[in-house]
Amino acid sequence: MMDFSGYRRSILLVFGVAAIAAMLTPLAKAQPAPLPEKPFAEHRIALQLSDDDPKKQSLVISVAYNLLKAYDPDKVAIEVVAFGPGIDLLRTENANRKLVESLVAQGVRFDVCLNTLDTIERNTGKRPDIIGAATPVQVGVGQILSLTENGYTLVRP
Template sequence: MTNRRRAVVALACFATLVLAPGTALAQNAKPADKPFAEHHLALQLSDSDPKKEGLVISVAYNLLKYYGPDKVAIEVVTFGPGIDLLKADNANRKLVDSLVAQGVRFDICGNTLDTIARETGQRLAVNPNAIEVEAGVAQLLSLAESGYTIVRP
């Protein structure tokens, strides 16, 4: 094997180790839409409770105010009854849309949506700013493994 070929193989092995899921570099990766964020927070919402919805919204607004929208990455992950926050007709729709405009991401659990569709025969109308993820809990796990702090207000 030539020296050049050895160098390429060594570089490929190094990149595989450094960028593999679970390594320090992968865990500290910045989200593409918030490259300068110094703080990463995932807010879990799994209850259908207007007070908890309000608390999640309040926490997100307070963090944006405290750190500034470029310094904090906030992702709200909803699943189970918590997806009520992201229904198209939710009373907090304007607040959610305002947070989205400031860079907050709102995830909605696809498994929950599929279950509701099977039970009711129709797909739930959701906020168009909601981002469907395959599984809300899996999204939280992935975020935690990427260095996000998970908070359940």
């Protein structure tokens, strides 16, 4: 009779090494957020917000509202991607908070860049308070790239 105990140990060792390698793979790889579920959307717009200028924030909000008025809300997917100074729109103390939350209630998605939040926290010692309606994405620009690769038109008001 053959002794397979050495063979079994080798197999277990290989699986064990593979499992450890999988666990050690960096978890912070930039993974875009899943795309919103609007399967019947005929128009897909990604709005980039990367400045803290209140006029640009108002413009992004205005563009989103105008798109909702111009198209059936079920036929248009709108995603605002905020990164860098643009995350200010999504801070809890922002004057436009109610407008943002109203847009979210109408199906507009607002993404906030986690890399930006991490950088602010590292530099100031405090993580900014962001509205709960914001969808965290690891890399704002990576999210824009993913959206454009999936049929979204990028607009930077």
